[in-house]
Amino acid sequence: MAFLLYPGFNQRIQMSYMLRDLEKKLNKLKMIDEDVKAKTIESLQRYAEEGRDVKSELEKLLDSFIISPESMDPYGIVWKLEHIVNTWEDRFEEDVMKLCSKADNMKVKTLTNLVEVARGIHYIYRVVRHYYLLGKKTSNIYLILQMQMLMPQIMEIAEAYHYASYAFSQGQPIGDGIGVLAVAKLAYGKEKKTYEIAKDTIVQEMDFEGRKLIIVRAVGPGGTVGRPGEGVKKVVEAEGDKVKLIITIDAGLKLEGEDSGKVIEGVGVAIGGTGVDKYKIEEIAKNKGIPLYAIVIYESIVEAITPMRESIAKSVDKILEKVKQTILEKVDKDYTVIVAGIGNSVGIGVT
Amino acid sequence: MFPTKPPANKFAQPLTFLLCFNCKTENSRPFKEGDYVFLEVEEKCPKCGSNKMLVTGIYVKEKQEKKKEV
Ligand SMILES: [Zn+2]
Numbered sequence: 001m002a003f004l005l006y007p008g009f010n011q012r013i014q015m016s017y018m019l020r021d022l023e024k025k026l027n028k029l030k031m032i033d034e035d036v037k038a039k040t041i042e043s044l045q046r047y048a049e050e051g052r053d054v055k056s057e058l059e060k061l062l063d064s065f066i067i068s069p070e071s072m073d074p075y076g077i078v079w080k081l082e083h084i085v086n087t088w089e090d091r092f093e094e095d096v097m098k099l100c101s102k103a104d105n106m107k108v109k110t111l112t113n114l115v116e117v118a119r120g121i122h123y124i125y126r127v128v129r130h131y132y133l134l135g136k137k138t139s140n141i142y143l144i145l146q147m148q149m150l151m152p153q154i155m156e157i158a159e160a161y162h163y164a165s166y167a168f169s170q171g172q173p174i175g176d177g178i179g180v181l182a183v184a185k186l187a188y189g190k191e192k193k194t195y196e197i198a199k200d201t202i203v204q205e206m207d208f209e210g211r212k213l214i215i216v217r218a219v220g221p222g223g224t225v226g227r228p229g230e231g232v233k234k235v236v237e238a239e240g241d242k243v244k245l246i247i248t249i250d251a252g253l254k255l256e257g258e259d260s261g262k263v264i265e266g267v268g269v270a271i272g273g274t275g276v277d278k279y280k281i282e283e284i285a286k287n288k289g290i291p292l293y294a295i296v297i298y299e300s301i302v303e304a305i306t307p308m309r310e311s312i313a314k315s316v317d318k319i320l321e322k323v324k325q326t327i328l329e330k331v332d333k334d335y336t337v338i339v340a341g342i343g344n345s346v347g348i349g350v351t
Numbered sequence: 352m353f354p355t356k357p358p359a360n361k362f363a364q365p366l367t368f369l370l371c372f373n374c375k376t377e378n379s380r381p382f383k384e385g386d387y388v389f390l391e392v393e394e395k396c397p398k399c400g401s402n403k404m405l406v407t408g409i410y411v412k413e414k415q416e417k418k419k420e421v
Pocket of ligand 1: 371372373374375376396397398399400401
């Protein structure tokens with residue numbers, strides 16, 4: 001029994017236990033990755049022409065990458081980032097469109113989202129596999145320990161991607177769409193002028209108690225987030241000095257223990273993503289001295305990308321109550337207010 | 352490595368909520384592909400038999416969700 005006292009022996013046993021645990025989770029990740037891929041291929045195949053090799057073309061898309069701009073000289077980096085991200089989005093969508101020639105425009109957008117989900121889960125799998133193999137190869141217990149500590153959260157996100165692939169393949173609204181849903185309901189049944197202002201982004205102009213209400217949102221029911229930054233910027237430029245308030249509505253990350261669907265108010269621009277849209281709205285609002293109000297709906301990261309939950313969907317009335325109240329309090333008659341519903345428009349029609 | 356098939360229908364499916372234009376009652380049914388919020392559908396209202404309804408919501412009922420673990 002003396003070998004048990006040998007220094008480092010316990011550690012070796014512990015490491016092999018941890019590696020086994022990691023391997024189990026890695027297997028599960030692989031299974032999710034394969035299932036999402038199969039689901040994506042099946043969805044793409046339905047809209048692709050006969051005889052196209054959907055599988056190999058999807059794999060090409062899954063391996064594609066984006067290189068962020070050089071930040072050594074940060075001047076103008078937002079515009080470079082915008083250019084790169086737009087190029088990426090356009091190319092991704094074009095590739096999906098070429099592959100699925102039988103799909104209409106809206107469906108192409110949702111299918112593009114689905115491919116992005118497949119790419120996301122594939123990336124998670126690759127990274128976890130990398131650290132697992134690296135830890136095993138170098139017998140680095142600290143690397144393995146860190147991986148093991150992160151795994152519960154990674155698995156939760158992986159499951160969310162898995163669920164999200166089902167939602168996107170069928171075009172179901174997701175939690176992130178709550179901002180779009182709120183403004184869709186705000187515009188429903190009103191007399192208005194609707195037009196496209198930027199790629200996948202529409203504007204709806206209407207009257208609200210003597211104020212000009214301008215809604216900016218992604219065009220649905222296809223899955224897209226549009227370009228709300230560009231949209232709001234163009235509206236402000238077109239309206240001159242009439243805009244007295246910009247309200248952004250978006251899903252926000254809640255902390256554990258907080259209620260999903262809780263509506264809170266704040267100041268600033270509520271938009272996630274690359275930061276380009278946020279920057280554009282802040283920039284023009286600062287130049288024109290327009291106050292920025294934000295309404296955030298609490299969700300977990302899982303809820304944001306999976307089919308919308310009841311508690312989130314039910315928050316719409318509360319959001320609109322706050323929006324209307326704020327407009328009446330802060331914007332005088334004959335002036336303009338911009339309400340931007342931020343989020344993915346999958347499954348939400350244009351009203 | 353022992354990959355296994357994931358159990359089918361592991362994820363809770365959302366319901367589509369429909370509002371009748373005629374009698375204003377709301378009812379729900381399982382989500383069908385092609386449904387989206389604010390879509391006007393030609394489906395028979397279970398109450399008055401009118402043929403025009405509006406999709407007012409698509410979401411996962413919370414209680415249904417709790418039973419099925421995601
Ligand atoms: Zn009826």
